[in-house]
Amino acid sequence: MDAILLQILNGLDKGSAYALIALGLTLIFGTLGVVNFAHGALFMIGAFCAVVLSRLLSFSKTVIDETRTDFLGNPLKVDLPYMHQWFGEAAGQTIIDWSVPLAILFSIPIMFAIGYAMERGLIRHFYKRPHADQILVTFGLAIVLQEIVKYFFGANPIQTPAPPAFTGSFDFGALVGLDPNTIIYPYWRLIYFSFAVVIISAVFAFLRFTTFGMVVRAGMADRETVGLLGIDIDKRFTLMFALAACVAGLAGVMYAPINAPNYHMGMDFLVLSFVVVVVGGMGSMAGAVLAGFLLGILESIASMSQVIDYLPGINQIVIYLVAIIILLTRPRGLMGRKGVMED
Amino acid sequence: MFGLNRNDTLLLIVVALLTMLAPFLLNPFPEGSSLAQFNGGYPDLMQRFVIFGIFAIGFNILFGLTGYLSFGHAAFLGVGSYAAIWMMKLLTMNVVPAIIISVIVAGLFSLVVGYICLRRSGIYFSILTLAFAQMSYALAYSVLTPITGGETGLQPKLSDPRILDAAIGSGVTPRANFFGIEMGTSWQWDWNGWVFTFNAGYYLAAVIMLVAFYLSIRIFRSPFGMMLRAIKTNQNRLNYTGVNSKPYTLAAFVISGMYAGLAGGLLVAMDTQVGPERMFWTASGEVVLMTILGGVGTLIGPVLGAGLIKYMENILSKINEGLLQKWFAFMPETAGDAVVTVLGLFTGKGWHLTLGLLFMIVVIFLPGGLVEGGKRLFGIGRRKKKAPPAASPPPTTTPAE
Numbered sequence: 001m002d003a004i005l006l007q008i009l010n011g012l013d014k015g016s017a018y019a020l021i022a023l024g025l026t027l028i029f030g031t032l033g034v035v036n037f038a039h040g041a042l043f044m045i046g047a048f049c050a051v052v053l054s055r056l057l058s059f060s061k062t063v064i065d066e067t068r069t070d071f072l073g074n075p076l077k078v079d080l081p082y083m084h085q086w087f088g089e090a091a092g093q094t095i096i097d098w099s100v101p102l103a104i105l106f107s108i109p110i111m112f113a114i115g116y117a118m119e120r121g122l123i124r125h126f127y128k129r130p131h132a133d134q135i136l137v138t139f140g141l142a143i144v145l146q147e148i149v150k151y152f153f154g155a156n157p158i159q160t161p162a163p164p165a166f167t168g169s170f171d172f173g174a175l176v177g178l179d180p181n182t183i184i185y186p187y188w189r190l191i192y193f194s195f196a197v198v199i200i201s202a203v204f205a206f207l208r209f210t211t212f213g214m215v216v217r218a219g220m221a222d223r224e225t226v227g228l229l230g231i232d233i234d235k236r237f238t239l240m241f242a243l244a245a246c247v248a249g250l251a252g253v254m255y256a257p258i259n260a261p262n263y264h265m266g267m268d269f270l271v272l273s274f275v276v277v278v279v280g281g282m283g284s285m286a287g288a289v290l291a292g293f294l295l296g297i298l299e300s301i302a303s304m305s306q307v308i309d310y311l312p313g314i315n316q317i318v319i320y321l322v323a324i325i326i327l328l329t330r331p332r333g334l335m336g337r338k339g340v341m342e343d
Numbered sequence: 344m345f346g347l348n349r350n351d352t353l354l355l356i357v358v359a360l361l362t363m364l365a366p367f368l369l370n371p372f373p374e375g376s377s378l379a380q381f382n383g384g385y386p387d388l389m390q391r392f393v394i395f396g397i398f399a400i401g402f403n404i405l406f407g408l409t410g411y412l413s414f415g416h417a418a419f420l421g422v423g424s425y426a427a428i429w430m431m432k433l434l435t436m437n438v439v440p441a442i443i444i445s446v447i448v449a450g451l452f453s454l455v456v457g458y459i460c461l462r463r464s465g466i467y468f469s470i471l472t473l474a475f476a477q478m479s480y481a482l483a484y485s486v487l488t489p490i491t492g493g494e495t496g497l498q499p500k501l502s503d504p505r506i507l508d509a510a511i512g513s514g515v516t517p518r519a520n521f522f523g524i525e526m527g528t529s530w531q532w533d534w535n536g537w538v539f540t541f542n543a544g545y546y547l548a549a550v551i552m553l554v555a556f557y558l559s560i561r562i563f564r565s566p567f568g569m570m571l572r573a574i575k576t577n578q579n580r581l582n583y584t585g586v587n588s589k590p591y592t593l594a595a596f597v598i599s600g601m602y603a604g605l606a607g608g609l610l611v612a613m614d615t616q617v618g619p620e621r622m623f624w625t626a627s628g629e630v631v632l633m634t635i636l637g638g639v640g641t642l643i644g645p646v647l648g649a650g651l652i653k654y655m656e657n658i659l660s661k662i663n664e665g666l667l668q669k670w671f672a673f674m675p676e677t678a679g680d681a682v683v684t685v686l687g688l689f690t691g692k693g694w695h696l697t698l699g700l701l702f703m704i705v706v707i708f709l710p711g712g713l714v715e716g717g718k719r720l721f722g723i724g725r726r727k728k729k730a731p732p733a734a735s736p737p738p739t740t741t742p743a744e
Contacts, residue, residue, distance in 0.1 A: 035466060067439035105636070125707070129465060131465065133706060135412070136706045137703055137706040139631075140699050140700075140703035141703060143546065143695055143699030144700055145694060146699075147693055147695045147696035147699060150692075151688055151696070204705070271624060274470060274473075275474060278467060278470045282467075313482055313487075315486045316478075316482070316484070316486075317477075320475070320478045321474075324459070324474050324475070327467055327470070328459065
């Protein structure tokens with residue numbers, strides 16, 4: 001029981017990432033009807049926003065410290081971060097340590113701009129082209145984005161730690177009344193999960209309770225009629241694309257402390273996120289979120305040693321296996337609607 | 344000739360000439376000259392040209408004719424490779440049984456996968472094939488290690504049984520051969536500073552590719568090929584006319600899987616080792632790139648695309664910063680440095696960037712790939728001769744206010 005609970009918790013953070021990426025993918029597909037293979041690259045760019053901000057904040061200048069000397073007796077040169085200089089040592093260090101949460105604010109305008117530019121510059125020209133062309137051009141774009149990041153940041157993963165307040169673990173078992181020391185869970189993963197829940201609820205609330213969201217939902221249902229009513233639906237759909245890019249970017253920012261960002265993390269997640277979207281049902285946002293968490297948890301349960309002893313190698317293939325079974329038994333996915341992507 | 348019409352015969356002959364004379368055509372620069380590194384005429388690369396050409400031809404039979412975009416074709420290549428290497432380990436180092444068994448095993452595997460995946464179409468089909476390929480990759484990496492050798496892969500060893508070879512009696516280190524002719528045998532011809540390499544393995548692969556290419560022409564021109572095109576154009580209408588399209592798509596899927604298996608078997612015949620990374624989804628993505636780059640649904644396109652990508656992979660990635668600096672040494676230092684920095688983005692380790700950009704440009708502006716580009720180039724000259732430009736009003740400039 002403890003072990004299963006632990007695995008469910010372990011699956012939550014990966015499941016959150018799947019759910020966030022899949023939500024963005026579904027949002028883009030539902031509004032623009034475009035299959036975006038570059039969405040994983042947006043996730044990766046988000047993670048690198050965290051890297052960039054933490055580097056920017058720890059920018060330092062070399063000063064000569066007269067009070068300390070090296071072994072020859074010369075004054076020692078030390079790197080003094082600008083943050084320390086401007087805000088004092090303690091406050092400056094706190095700002096540097098909190099670079100990942102701060103990167104949330106930093107990444108929103110960046111991701112929004114990238115998403116907006118992508119839609120206006122490239123995707124817009126592909127509405128009328130077949131889905132295969134959309135897949136291919138965004139696949140090419142993903143390669144390009146990935147290689148540009150690789151050129152500037154190298155091929156190795158870059159460690160981006162969480163703020164020290166959240167680096168440790170806590171005893172989750174004791175909290176819910178189980179034996180202590182059975183379920184030790186890192187703080188940051190719980191934060192990631194809560195963050196994902198907040199973002200997902202925010203997106204749903206935005207679509208459900210605002211006028212803008214209402215127009216977008218109307219446009220998803222019947223684009224032409226909304227256009228005939230004199231509403232510039234294209235403009236709103238562009239904003240939705242930028243919003244989806246932001247969601248992917250934020251998922252990436254917060255994922256940086258869990259998994260050190262490298263240039264191909266986007267592709268790794270993209271393949272699985274597509275499986276998630278298809279399992280959830282193309283075009284259904286609730287389905288995407290549900291399937292994201294479900295597959296994340298399933299993957300983590302399948303990697304328990306008891307399961308592996310019984311079915312060796314199952315942890316590697318469980319997601320694909322489930323996808324195949326679901327697609328063959330429920331062709332529209334878990335919550336798919338009729339008539340989406342069935343040509 | 345061979346049941347082909349005049350144009351197709353011409354195309355086949357041109358391709359045959361190009362492949363047979365490849366050692367000359369790909370080595371246009373004399374050895375030792377500064378341009379010698381652009382020579383693609385060394386055996387390893389030439390073999391890759393034709394083998395991936397076969398792979399792409401097969402993929403094109405599925406994607407180009409039926410429009411089903413498979414994102415898991417590398418699985419069949421990998422399965423074919425594993426089958427071939429087991430033949431070499433158990434039976435003989437002669438490549439013929441290895442290649443035959445690789446085609447058969449890949450065909451059977453694609454029959455199973457195709458039977459399941461073809462129940463859905465569109466993006467669902469792509470995801471299903473991707474799922475199967477990723478599963479094969481993950482299993483080859485972990486659980487199936489006794490069969491696949493896991494991460495280290497498989498190589499023929501001296502201790503393998505090799506029943507047929509043992510009957511002849513041999514104690515030599517195992518080398519892949521074609522009835523005694525070793526695949527690695529090369530004959531070099533020095534001519535006024537040019538060095539041309541003729542490799543036995545390349546010529547075997549080239550002949551097989553020509554046969555594969557001939558078969559693909561026949562398939563394209565056959566009633567069967569017509570049926571596949573009908574599926575791509577409008578599957579519903581085909582169903583309404585009372586035709587069951589499933590057997591046709593399944594046949595196309597299995598044929599293209601067998602082509603992939605053939606390519607896998609040949610890869611093993613040329614270089615006797617296999618690893619699971621051959622089945623990773625990036626390998627499946629690569630064959631999609633090749634086919635699109637060359638031209639989907641055209642006969643020669645996939646071969647051109649495969650050649651271009653393999654050439655870039657091998658030649659472009661060799662250009663490093665030092666080399667660039669040497670080339671641009673004649674420029675003033677700052678300008679030279681700037682040029683080197685910019686070009687360095689696109690060459691050496693960054694060749695994928697060039698590939699990605701090229702691919703995007705092709706998809707955006709030339710959906711028919713290189714073949715369409717070539718047609719347009721020739722078309723410009725021809726159209727001008729045929730008809731005088733229609734009387735269009737001269738472009739009017741808006742008057743300045």
